[in-house]
Amino acid sequence: MAEANWHILAAASLLVRRHRWLPVAATLTSGLAVTIAVAAHLGRSVALAATAVLVVTSYVWGYSTRAFKQTRWPSLDHLHRRQYAEVWDALTPSAKQATEAASGVQGEGELRRSAMKSLHDLLELVSIGAQDEVLEIGCGVGRVGLVLAPLCRLWTGADISANMLAYASRRLRDVNNVRLVKLHRVGLEDFTDSSFHVVYTTDMFEHLDEMDRWRYVEEAFRVLRSGGRIYIDSIDLESDAGWASFVNDGKKYQGFARTPYVLRPSTAAELMAYVKRAGFTQVQSHRRPPLIVVTAVKPA
Numbered sequence: 299m300a301e302a303n304w305h306i307l308a309a310a311s312l313l314v315r316r317h318r319w320l321p322v323a324a325t326l327t328s329g330l331a332v333t334i335a336v337a338a339h340l341g342r343s344v345a346l347a348a349t350a351v352l353v354v355t356s357y358v359w360g361y362s363t364r365a366f367k368q369t370r371w372p373s374l375d376h377l378h379r380r381q382y383a384e385v386w387d388a389l390t391p392s393a394k395q396a397t398e399a400a401s402g403v404q405g406e407g408e409l410r411r412s413a414m415k416s417l418h419d420l421l422e423l424v425s426i427g428a429q430d431e432v433l434e435i436g437c438g439v440g441r442v443g444l445v446l447a448p449l450c451r452l453w454t455g456a457d458i459s460a461n462m463l464a465y466a467s468r469r470l471r472d473v474n475n476v477r478l479v480k481l482h483r484v485g486l487e488d489f490t491d492s493s494f495h496v497v498y499t500t501d502m503f504e505h506l507d508e509m510d511r512w513r514y515v516e517e518a519f520r521v522l523r524s525g526g527r528i529y530i531d532s533i534d535l536e537s538d539a540g541w542a543s544f545v546n547d548g549k550k551y552q553g554f555a556r557t558p559y560v561l562r563p564s565t566a567a568e569l570m571a572y573v574k575r576a577g578f579t580q581v582q583s584h585r586r587p588p589l590i591v592v593t594a595v596k597p598a
C-alpha cells in the first residue's frame with residue numbers, strides 16, 4: 299500500500315515538474331468553478347466540492363512554487379562516483395550552488411551558523427589550539443575554515459574540485475593563515491609526512507567510495523605528527539535520520555541509474571575499523587545525529 303502511494307506521488311511530482319503551469323491552471327479553474335457554483339446557485343454540494351478542489355490545487359501550487367525555488371541538481375548519470383573532480387565541478391557552476399552543495403544551506407548567514415556547529419564539535423572532540431597546524435580534507439567553500447583559522451596557527455583546506463577551491467579562496471581572502479591545495483587524486487601526496495597536528499574531514503566521507511575513505515585515513519596517519527589527532531564524520535546509518543535518508547534515496551533511485559553523488563552512510567564500526575587499521579590509538583566514536591564522528595590519536 300505504502301509502495302503504491304509512493305508511486306502515485308512520484309508520478310504526480312514528475313507530471314508537475316514537466317508541466318509547471320498545471321497547478322496554476324488548476325487553481326484558477328477551480329476558483330472559477332467555485333464562483334460559478336455560487337453565482338448560478340448550483341447547490342451546496344457542488345459548491346463544497348469545488349471549494350475542496352480549490353483548497354487542494356492551491357496547496358499544490360504553493361508547495362510546487364517552494365519546491366521549484368530549491369536547486370535542482372543535475373543527475374550526472376554519465377559520470378561514475380569516483381570521477382570526484384568532474385562530479386563536484388559540475389555541481390558547482392555558481393557560488394550559490396557551491397554553498398548549497400557544500401553544506402545543504404543557502405546564504406552566508408546559514409553557512410556560518412552551520413560552521414559554528416562543526417567548530418563546536420571539533421573543539422570539543424580534538425581540542426584545537428593556537429599552535430596547531432590543521433588540515434581539512436574536502437574543504438568545500440571553506441565553511442569551517444573561515445571560523446577555525448583564527449583559532450589555530452595554519453589552516454590548510456584541500457579539495458578535489460577546482461570550483462570549490464575558487465569559491466573558498468574568495469570567502470577566505472581576508473584571512474592570512476590559510477592555504478588552499480588542489481588535490482589531483484584521492485590521497486594526500488601534496489603533503490609531507492608528520493606535518494599536521496590535526497587532520498579532519500566533515501560532510502565528505504558519505505560522498506566517497508569506501509576504499510577511498512580508507513585511503514584518506516591511511517594518508518591522514520602519514521601526514522599527522524606523533525600525538526596528532528584525527529576527526530572524521532559521516533552520515534550515521536544507525537541514526538534515525540541517517541537511516542531515513544538511506545531509505546529515501548533507495549526509493550528515489552530505484553530503477554534509475556543512481557547519481558554519482560548519492561549519499562552512502564557509514565557506521566561507527568566501519569570508520570573505527572579504518573582508523574584502527576591505519577595505526578591510530580585512543581579510537582572513539584561519538585554520536586551526533588545524523589552524523590557519526592570518530593576521533594583517534596597517532597601514537598608517539
Ligand SMILES: C[S@@+](CC[C@H](N)C(=O)[O-])C[C@H]1O[C@@H](n2cnc3c(N)ncnc32)[C@H](O)[C@@H]1O
Nearest residue numbers: 382386400436437438441457458459462500501
Ligand atoms: C558536501 S561537501 C563538504 C564541504 C566541507 N567539508 C564542508 O563541510 O563545508 C563535500 C566536499 O568534498 C569534496 N570532495 C568530493 N570528493 C572528494 C575527494 N575524493 N577528495 C577530496 N575532496 C573531495 C567536494 O569537492 C566538496 O567540496
